[in-house]
Amino acid sequence: MKRGTKLLSLLTAGMLFAALSTGCGGSDSGASDKTVKVGGLLEMTGGSASFGISSKNGIDLAFKDINAKGGVLGGKQLALVVADTKSEASEATNGMQKLISQDKVVAVIGPNQSSAVIAASAINNGAKVPGITPMGTNPDITVNPADGKTRAYNFRACFIDPFQGTVMASFAYDDLAVRKAAVLIDNTSDYSKGLAKFFTENFTKKGGSVVVEEAFLQKDTDFKSTLTKIKVANPDFIYIPGYYQEVGLIIKQARELGIDVPIAGGDGWDSAKLPEIAGKAALNDTYFSSLYSSDDASDINKKFVEEYQKAYNSKPDVFAALAYDSALLVAKAIEDAKSAEPAKIAEAMSKISGFKGVSGDVVFDEQHNPIKSAVIIEYVDGVQTFKTKVNP
Amino acid sequence: MNPIRKFDLTAIAGCALLFAVLQGLMFGGLIGPFWELNIILICINIILSVSLNLINGYTGQFSIGHAGFMAVGAYTSAIITVKLGLPYELALIVGTVAAGILGFLIGLPTLRLNGDYLAIATLGLGEIIRICILNIDYVGGASGLMGIPRLTTFAYVFWIMIFVIFFIKNFKNSAPGRCCLAIRENEIAADTMGINTTKYKVMAFTLGASFAGTAGALFSHYFFLAHPASFTFMRSFDILTMVVLGGLGSMTGAITGAVLLTFISAYLSDYPEWRMIIYSITLIVLMLRRPQGLFGSVELSREMFRLGGKKDGRAAEGK
């Protein structure tokens, strides 16, 4: 056994040293003379790859624009370094560590999944590097639930769950005048669970009742069984806070089963794919809350949508739009800080003012959540139509 | 002193040296946080692959549900530290024991199956464990159990890894270990020889599962959270790949497989779009060139057999 054991330990040692020798070399600073490195910690592979790839497209576009206009800090170019979360929280921690200690990025955009942002936040807060999530909606991302303090280096470009859930509850109760709601949750997504929780809370507070609560899993394709169950409960409204891939199928199948009540959801619905998947007719009488609509008439948005379509041959979804805004926010914070030092960027970010993004103006409150108003959008024959605006 | 003991001691001394060097480099800042993280990940993966090797390689039972046991360890240990506020050492033990108990309960009925059937059953069980966790709100459901303190240090991981490696190595050379090898070679023949095959299969399975639980506990206390998405069948495949790549039934193989794959994965993180494609091509090419794994091939195992002394059993050959 002697040689065998030795071989074993030698091997381990050899491998580890190999790691060392390669690990130490070749890491240059994030802010050289010519470029400023920004990390993109995104879902490039795994089940949520479509989120990450949309986001990367958005960031690429934003950086291309900024660099074409002369970059930041008087001529430095922004460079995106992407790390993959593999759609998984522990890998997000790993990727965050790599971006910060190997690539020495000055700020990190992403990830989109709340649990991944929260897991990775320990790393970037420890290293004092600002992170901004395009679509992480869980309140705990910016506020540490253990001590109730704001995480100094975490920001988000989107709404928090309570806001959207509350907005839709009011809209359903007051404007649609419905009283018996069914809630259908994406059980694999904390975003969906958060929205559903606050919707239920506020809807019942107002006097409505949730008659049935059901759940599905991401990548499910057949919802007829669950919908049959909902149909039996006979609600006059269905709330589906989910992402468009599943929501499209749910709405299509719900209408096929003869469920013709209004259906509503959150900003995960926003995609040009939704009308294609669900079918235009099925989408009538459906609503969603959002801070962004690709049909928004602002100039910056029109330009964004046009450029995006030219570059990627499809309309931007909410992930692309908010990642685009996140990238612009990072760039503006760098300009405001007049420095590419992470801590200063974070400081400038928290004080940002006069920012105009494709999803509207952004100012951060003391909990690092953007103060924005929500819009309720209705689908009319497959076209997003502005319904009403709700202020926070 | 019996020679095996003596060599064990020298090997442990070597490990202590390795530990001292690595730890020194980490303190000295020569190993940055990223590579420290990856070294810890390698140690965790070694625990996983070596323990799966006990089931798949030594006992010849085709299990691909290892991620499920890892999840059990990760969650139970996190409950101990986060929810109950008890010490980390206890959490590690409870995580290990919990996964072991579950492994025993699952192993008892399912190990009657063999080959592909056992594979698909364990795969299903792993998924069932994950789905159950997904539906328990006490541990956070889909959001995962968050706010786990980072209590896993390099010292913990390293020495637990060494313990597991030596435990399994010695188990293989013990009487029950030899029974396991006999079962792998021919179950019916082993049965006829008077070996209680069920007992030893369940024993190996339980041990493997409990070490997976340990790995899970270390994992969740390093990455700040336990999340159902970390324990899908993709992770089971990953562990299985490590074992098979290194050579099924070869301890050094399992270790090398874990080290190699963790590195490939870390290096490829610079090319996220290509990562899985390169990974899959590497997998296919390696299997085509060396279906027995890096160390598991006949020539190399004979070589190791000669080097490793006469008492050692043979490393896995293709059946």
Added chain:
Amino acid sequence: MDTLLHQFFQQLINGISLGSIYALIALGYTMIYGIIKLINFAHGDIYMLGAYFGFFATTQLGLSFIPAIILSMACAALVGIIIERIAYKPMRNAPRIAILITAIGVSFFLEYGMILLVSPQPRTFPAVFTPTVYNFGPLVANSQQIVILVSAIILMAVLTYIVNKTKAGKAMRAVSFDADAARLMGINIDRVISMTFALGSALAAAGGVLVGVYYNSIDPLMGMMPGLKAFVAAVLGGIGIIPGAMIGGIILGVVEAMVSGFISSTFRDAAAFGILILILLYKPAGLLGKNVREKV
């Protein structure tokens, strides 16, 4: 009580329609396993490829439904043959587990290769035929569901005929029974296995196109879960047995629908795997299989 009964029958319809999709994929799965004892993990991904071939055939080439499905089947058959030649053929005498790893590798390659090629965003199928909705009192079914079920039954019948009655099928069975003996009898094993893969892949592609049209949404990872479920279905019915795949698929679909409808949809997958394990424990060869004991 009445609503409960209605719900039960509606769930039965839902379950059968879901099950016929599993059955479609499981047919090819079970055939490949039956002939060369390989768990082809990439089968679900061939199904995905089939859906994409169908998608491009209708959108880019402007083909109508039937030609698109035929073209897709042909392309998938070709891909199946290529995969077998490159990845599986050299492994024929390798340990089973190594082949399994290769299959997993192929599966990853197809999934992520497609992500690179066509992006992970879901695509929507053009409406090649509009579904008619049939109402039977409170019960609802649509023409697409019926088309899928009927296609599955027809394909099962065709496959059973090919395997049991044709010369090629005889060769397949011979290879399955004893490859070496078959070779000695002058059967070209490579050709038989290629053909098995071609046939199995074509079936998966047909399933992919039908499902793409039915759900109206396809993406590169769409084959993962259905692939796994189809394998469960195949094992349930008795792996290697063609009618078993059909029965297994339908049972699995109905169980899932019933669990979703009467317990909770979040436990649906757990129930599917649970049933699998129970079947394996009490009737390891599957519902239609015969137990064979290994002889010393």
